[in-house]
Amino acid sequence: MAVYKRNYKSYDGALTPAWSRFWILPRHAWKGLFRQRFLTIFYVLCLFYPLGCLLAIYLNANLGFLAQFIRVPDGGILEIGPEFFLTYTRVQGTFAFLMTAFVGPGLVSPDLVNNALPLYFCRPFTRVEYVLGKMAVIAVLLSTITWIPGVALFLVHSSLMGWTWMRDNWWLANSMVLGSVLWIFAVSMLALAISAWVRWKIVAGAVLALWFFLGAGLAQAINSAIDTQKGYWLDLGHGINRLWRDLFDIPERVETITSEEAGASIAILCALCLLLLWKKIRAYEVVKG
Amino acid sequence: MDPVIQLDNLSVRLGGRDILRGLDGALGGRTIGLLGPNGAGTSTLINTLLGFHPPSAGSARVLGHSILTGKNDIRRLVGYMPENDCFIGGMTAVEFVKFMAELSGLPPQAALERAHEALFYVGLGESRYRQVGTYSLGMKQLAKLAQSIVHGPKLLILDEPTNGLDPTARQRMIKLVKEMRDSGEMRILLCSHLLRDVEETCEEVVILKAGRIVHRSNLDEERRLNKRFLEIETHGERNGFAEAAVGLGCEFEDLGAGRLRLTLGEGVLIPDIYRIAAERNLQLRRLSHRRDTLEEIFMKAMEAPDGRL
Incomplete structure (x- = not known):
């Protein structure tokens, strides 16, 4: 219908498949996010470390070229193995957490402040799709700064070292992907739950950071007070580090909690976040009494 | 005419209180007015029909789909304009309405085209590139109307569409509702506290009191009889x-x-x-x-001891 006609007319055209509709949320959200200069700059900064790693991998494989400028040790400048990829996962995991603290609080709270949820749910769009869509905003963004460049580094190194190295070390790429995905899932669930309950973006960002740092502090306090290691159940950072070490087969220097316990603590946190989201993400709140 | 809404002993209990109590009947007019004093359950009825609240007993059908088993089918066919001020933050009106159209299943290109059309249709064509958050109350109402019709619903549910509008904006809203009614493309369920709005636009009226239907009448028939x-x-x-x-x-x-x-x-x-x-x-x-106005009908319904005329 031409605009000038200005009559009401129903729509009889094709519809998109229902399963694909949750992607509408991240598409629109990214457009809005990258309008913010600060976030764009930070995103670019997040890719500096992978670029540095890429350079290191290249130079490590071309020692002859490097030897023209500096004295190269016999074993090369660095060993590309579990330790290298664990450090990469840790560094990029930290950037991922900071990125979540910037992006996460603005995901659900504006919809609650502007009473927008009935507009979503009066359409063929469920609460599960809403949470999936909002989670995809963070998950895809964080994936592009964590495991995707990580896998690219692994493939570059494989291409330089040959098929045998790739076959023998394939588990490193698997560990990196699994470790990053676990971290992304945990922080995005936490960010969404906080965003659903704390309406002010700045406060929500602060609560997310506090959760991380206060959790670590509280864990240390409990450990010291009652002479135990179980306080680490509250330390999200320690828990994920424990899992990463296990995935990269690097033993802990000091035994704290087991990787099963670390996994359970993260699973409980995610379940709690889901419960909080489920209570809050609904078209209308029902006041009891 | 097939019933738009079929109520079958529908009861809803929320927060430990009975809000709707055994509603029965078939509503089939082109425009149905839903009236009731504050707390009568009109908004709860709308929310239940949209599947936001589960019934505690009974059921209902909207355009032939059960609210228990066919929520998605209902939501595909319905356009809803909520009572409260609601929009998506940080979006222009075009982005907002396009976003809503996409959520209803329209492909991006068609959604954009329909968003422009809907905004022109409701009279926001000139300000469609402004952020919805900066709109006046009247403009926000029109933006809400645009998002509710952008996907071409078969049933349009309007909850207090003239809330907070000045007389000119109210007239414009009423005119739009009448135009949509007369287009024959959709049925309309209009919930309002303003009896004049219902009287001007509706063919059938349902009055709720304390969660019960206390009066139903065909306004066209009454006008003819009068x-x-x-x-x-x-x-x-x-x-x-x-x-x-x-x-x-x-x-x-x-x-x-x-x-x-x-x-x-x-x-x-x-x-x-x-x-x-x-x-x-x-x-x-x-x-x-003799002019038995809707106000008289409404007042009689409210004054009757059991609420029934």
Whole structure:
């Protein structure tokens, strides 16, 4: 219908498949996010470390070229193995957490402040799709700064070292992907739950950071007070580090909690976040009494 | 006409209180007005039909789909304009309406095209690139209307569409509702506290009180019936006039002090009344149709002890 006609007319055209509709949320959200200069700059900064790693991998494989400028040790400048990829996962995991603290609080709270949820749910769009869509905003963004460049580094190194190295070390790429995905899932669930309950973006960002740092502090306090290691159940950072070490087969220097316990603590946190989201993400709140 | 909404002993309990109590009936008008005082359950009924609240007993069907098993089918066919101020932050009106159209299943290109059309249709064409958050209350209402019709629903649910509008904006909203009604493309369920809005736009009206349907009527039918009732003020000798009126097939009642009430017989027109009065030299000083306004119907429903007329 031409605009000038200005009559009401129903729509009889094709519809998109229902399963694909949750992607509408991240598409629109990214457009809005990258309008913010600060976030764009930070995103670019997040890719500096992978670029540095890429350079290191290249130079490590071309020692002859490097030897023209500096004295190269016999074993090369660095060993590309579990330790290298664990450090990469840790560094990029930290950037991922900071990125979540910037992006996460603005995901659900504006919809609650502007009473927008009935507009979503009066359409063929469920609460599960809403949470999936909002989670995809963070998950895809964080994936592009964590495991995707990580896998690219692994493939570059494989291409330089040959098929045998790739076959023998394939588990490193698997560990990196699994470790990053676990971290992304945990922080995005936490960010969404906080965003659903704390309406002010700045406060929500602060609560997310506090959760991380206060959790670590509280864990240390409990450990010291009652002479135990179980306080680490509250330390999200320690828990994920424990899992990463296990995935990269690097033993802990000091035994704290087991990787099963670390996994359970993260699973409980995610379940709690889901419960909080489920209570809050609904078209209308029902006041009891 | 197939019923748009079929209520089958529908009850809803929220927060430990019974909000809707055993609603029954079929609503089939092109435009259905939903009336009730605050707390009567009108908004809860709308929310239940949209699947936001589960029924505690009974069920309902919207456009033939059960609210228990066909929520998605209902939501695909329904457009909803909520009562509260609601929008997506940080979006222009075009982005907002396009986003909503995409959520309803329209492909991006079609959604963009329809968003422009819907915004022009409701009268926001010139300001469609402004952030919705900066709109006045009236403009936000129109943006809400645009998002509710952008996907071409078969049933449009309007919850207090004229809330907070100035008289000009209200007139515009009423005109749009009438236009959509007359387009024949959709049915409309309009919930309002403003009886005039319902009276102007609706063919059928349902009045709720304390979670129960206390009155249902077809306004068109009532308007037609009211045209058969006349109240007349006369001066002069009335006996001959009364006999002549009865002779025409009218029913006659003398209210005293020169006032008469006539129920016109089949085929009797007002010029016939003028004629028999003139033949008997009776002065007609006032002649009016009985007008049982919606307000009277509503007040009667509210005053009745059990709420039923």
